[in-house]
Amino acid sequence: MTRSDHLETTLNHVPSALFLLDPDRVIVHRNRAAEKLAPPLKVGMDLWTALGPITGEEKVDRIMRGERLLFQIAPDLPVLEWMIAVDRPPDGSLVLMAWDTMITDEILQRRTTFVVGASHELRSPLTALLGFSEILELEIDSLTPQQAEAVTVIRRNSQHLQSMVDDIIDLSKNSFGDLSLELETIDPTVIIEGVPRSMRPRIEARQQTLTVDISDSLPPIMADPRRLRQIITNLIQNAHAHNPPGTAIEVSATASSKDLIIRVADDGDGLAFDDPEDAFTSFRRGSTTDDALIAGSGIGLAIIRRMVELHRGTVTVETGPGEGSTFEVRLPRDYDQAKFWIVPGNL
Amino acid sequence: MSRVLIAEDSPSIRLLLTRRLEMAGHVVAEARDGAEALAMLESAPDDGGPEILLLDAMMPNTDGPTVLRHIKQADWKIPVLVVSAVAGLSRSEEWQEADGHVSKPIDFEYLLDRIEVLTSARPQP
Numbered sequence: 391m392t393r394s395d396h397l398e399t400t401l402n403h404v405p406s407a408l409f410l411l412d413p414d415r416v417i418v419h420r421n422r423a424a425e426k427l428a429p430p431l432k433v434g435m436d437l438w439t440a441l442g443p444i445t446g447e448e449k450v451d452r453i454m455r456g457e458r459l460l461f462q463i464a465p466d467l468p469v470l471e472w473m474i475a476v477d478r479p480p481d482g483s484l485v486l487m488a489w490d491t492m493i494t495d496e497i498l499q500r501r502t503t504f505v506v507g508a509s510h511e512l513r514s515p516l517t518a519l520l521g522f523s524e525i526l527e528l529e530i531d532s533l534t535p536q537q538a539e540a541v542t543v544i545r546r547n548s549q550h551l552q553s554m555v556d557d558i559i560d561l562s563k564n565s566f567g568d569l570s571l572e573l574e575t576i577d578p579t580v581i582i583e584g585v586p587r588s589m590r591p592r593i594e595a596r597q598q599t600l601t602v603d604i605s606d607s608l609p610p611i612m613a614d615p616r617r618l619r620q621i622i623t624n625l626i627q628n629a630h631a632h633n634p635p636g637t638a639i640e641v642s643a644t645a646s647s648k649d650l651i652i653r654v655a656d657d658g659d660g661l662a663f664d665d666p667e668d669a670f671t672s673f674r675r676g677s678t679t680d681d682a683l684i685a686g687s688g689i690g691l692a693i694i695r696r697m698v699e700l701h702r703g704t705v706t707v708e709t710g711p712g713e714g715s716t717f718e719v720r721l722p723r724d725y726d727q728a729k730f731w732i733v734p735g736n737l
Numbered sequence: 738m739s740r741v742l743i744a745e746d747s748p749s750i751r752l753l754l755t756r757r758l759e760m761a762g763h764v765v766a767e768a769r770d771g772a773e774a775l776a777m778l779e780s781a782p783d784d785g786g787p788e789i790l791l792l793d794a795m796m797p798n799t800d801g802p803t804v805l806r807h808i809k810q811a812d813w814k815i816p817v818l819v820v821s822a823v824a825g826l827s828r829s830e831e832w833q834e835a836d837g838h839v840s841k842p843i844d845f846e847y848l849l850d851r852i853e854v855l856t857s858a859r860p861q862p
Binding site: 509512513514515516517518520521522524525528552 | 756842
């Protein structure tokens, strides 16, 4: 047997499905296990065309980004775990693997049921906590100063807890692929102007300044307006809450030939992480200056990144202790083409 | 001022709802689950019974959707406000006939406003 025969035999007896994709993400080769486990993914199809109609394009994006995902191609086929090899051949090809983990669809369903159940379990006690502390606050004039103070701290922390529960639920829905985007073509100027305007009162109440610098004629982009609003709100809120009075916050928006670029910069304390990327993966909040303002912000950046990725964009930060922070969100002008720029990265 | 029936299995939430509604001047009756709520509605007098039902979405013993279905099929003229921990429930089929949705944690200003709108809109017997 020649070496080529050895390779052929090995490939066709590996029980995992193996696909070789060329730099255009077109399937150029698949092994025998792939034919059996994922028949619709045929040679000559690009991954989005092959898998998109079955699982939705968003899952394909996530696989391409290097995430391991579990899903079923068809009800009569096993649930497979899918993974792109991060170590890529030098010519830009990609290797995609899928194997049978023995996890059944039933187990996957149970995860969703868990999230729904957990959400109820967590939200009910929170409702009682918030509700009764609000009742006490309504009677605050008839409480002693210490009682009034205690009630306010209870109510504030209950709200903080509620925020974090909301964030956790959002995050777990997202990892199960249940966080959905409703994409439409929008004029981003409306949102990029509107969000700072609505946040200005609370920022100025803390003696911070907010400047907005938006280029004329920003290009229209494909986005979910609700999520875009959430992304910008979160970034401004972080700058507002994590920095002391006197901090200057700037929101700016420009466009390159490829992207819409939105920046939220502050000249405040900067983030205390060795690697700024950690800010997006760590639950640590860095420094806290005022309890009352840091509602749920620990998980906020992870969610922001998720939402930006759902738009096929990127979010990065330049920061350092004492150096302020600049968050940059890039959203592609051509959403469809942008799928080809997704590469497996460090997760 | 309205007569409100609450169907809620959690004692803390039941107490919370009763207190807030009484503070706003309403008269409140409590049911601990769906079965009790239906029994109370069935034995209610024609002109002095509850004018609106606050229905917890997740309850044991005759669940929320069953109560809702029963009320709508029997054509009892009582608006049903669903209270639930899960957002987006209003889009699910079994809750389509509800007259309104309130999610937890409860925004009481919104809840009290909904009660007022729904009880003033109902047709007089």
